[in-house]
Amino acid sequence: MISDVFIPAVSSLGAVALALGLIIHFVSKKFHVEEDPTVKLVNGILPGVNCGACGFPSCGQFAEVLVETRNSTMTCPVGGADLAAKLGEALGMTMAEPKPQLAVLLCQGNNDVARQTAEYLGIQDCWAATQAFAGPKQCRYSCIGLGSCIAWCDFGAMRLENGLIVIDKDLCTGCAACIPACPTGVLVMQDKKASRYFIACNSRDRGAATKKACDAGCTACQKCVKVCEDNAIVIEEFLARIVQDKCTACGKCIEVCPTKVNCIRLENDLKAVKQKQAS
């Protein structure tokens, strides 16, 4: 009884499968595309996270274009110098060294120092909050502090602490995926350097308005400009900015900055700031 059904079913399906298998085999032989083995090799070297920092949608595409054009200026910002050396070895040429970058937050307005306007009860996302109002903090240039960028970071380098985003600079690869995630534009990319300073404030308000909104805001008092021997600090739109090429990281500006939580941040050594806070 069962064999009446079973045998024809298995044999007919088996015949169909065999026929299709043969067709697939012949098609794959006939239309075989010769793939450059170096593409596979290069693709294996690349990090494979498809973050898009190089300007290509995926690591695979980057590898294809690189092998085809042999353009030595193409770099993978995530991999850094090590990866550039490996790529050069694989391709038999010297690759340009990538300029490693880092995402930095130009805001220090955590919940202790930034004053709030109204409590936000809606969807906990920065973009959703900006649909309702300028953000829960009084300063409209500040980090909104609801962490939209966390979800956009492929490397888990961002976390939320006391109403402010903290970027883990060891995990940040400089892919810049977080930049479009920020509605206030308070996240920016900067060159990764051994030691450097930047002004961790984004407020374009006049000094008095900035001071009213936040204890950690740059009030454009000019003190750092006067003390800087390298003329590396300029003030634009009531906000100081350090010209990275000129800055020698002498640290004099930190000593004169009058705001309660120092706005000028030293990337490698935060000791000076902490000392000042303690005193």
Add this chain to the structure above:
Amino acid sequence: MNTFRTGGIHPPESKLTGNSPIEVMPLPSELAIPLSQHLGKPAKPVVKMNDEVKKGQLIGEADGFISANVHASTSGKIKAIKPHPHPGGQYAMTVFITPDGKDEWAEGLECAPADWKRLSKQEILRKIKDAGVVGMGGAGFPTNVKLSPPPDKKIDTLILNGAECEPFLTADHRLMVESPEDIVTGLEIMASLFDGPLKIAIGIESNKQDAIETLQRYALPKQIDVVSLKTKYPQGAEKQLINAITGRIVGEGELPFDKGCIVQNIGTAVAVCEAVCRNRPLIERVVTVSGMEITRKKNITVRIGTSFSDIIAFCGNMSDKTNQVISGGPMMGKAVFSLDVPVVKTTSGILFINNLALGKSMERTCIRCGRCVEVCPQGLAPWLLANVAQLRHFDEIQTLGLANCTECGSCTYVCPSRRELVHWIKYAKALVANRQKRKSA
């Protein structure tokens, strides 16, 4: 009874101030007049600090085609021009005036009513533009632009929107009861701008019987239809009102004039009448002050630029339990983030709400009950839009009719899982716009 075809809800009407006559609020001690009270580009300031201005004097000039003039609401001195909280949620350039108490009209504005019938169409349109009249229902589209559709669009229906379907709001209702002559004159002026046969209708929801009767007395002799509409939200949305009165459907990406219609608000009709007959710019409007948490609920005429805190002082006190102050209606209005925000041309109401019990956003997952689909007046699937927005699939979401959502809030109102559907849709719209901006840059 007429109504729109798809969707709609019936929230509690809560028209607490329907029978309170409009009171005039005295001048506050300071006015903060934003230069952006309309859709389009903000006006360019034409005054400086410490200038003396007269009531009705131009302080901000329309900058571009879609923009509107802004005028001083009283006579006084310009104290400052700086960014200030705006009921729209952002900070906007605002002109601060310290009133001198004389409340003197600028020259040429205090004149006898003119006979508008002797004016040409261009003169009428220029007067409306000069007076800074914008749509007073909420969007604030410049009225002169709306009244000059492209020449290839034939307009055959002019609709006046007296639906006022939002709960609590009664500003238009009281205007219809108290100044029907101005409304009908304003409507006649707007109708005179169009050639050919024109059907003129005033749509009013049936919960405002007194307004229907009053307007019928004034409108019927002038061949203006007064249409009684079933009480249903969002009857007062432009596309839904057109559907309710003419049966036409304004599709995706279409504007009312594509279907031969123009819709104007009751407050706008009064402002047009004031501008054309009395030469007066738009410097005050009727605002409903309501909600459970304010002692004296009323309809008041306030000067543009009066801060919410001054209005609270005039209307008694707001209770300690107030945790939201909403500018506009409860369905589409926005909670303000500061009580310093001023009344602008589009502020139809100020509501004092206590929803502490609701607490922080308590969204749960969608249970696919389909109630949001049932009530969506635009025939969309709000749950799907919200889900796709949450996943940040912004290419896909545009194929689901994202641009067609009017953000009426019906879906959020009925959702049993308390999902913030409209908020997610607004979020998606913002990110889609941001992406397009980045692409074109």
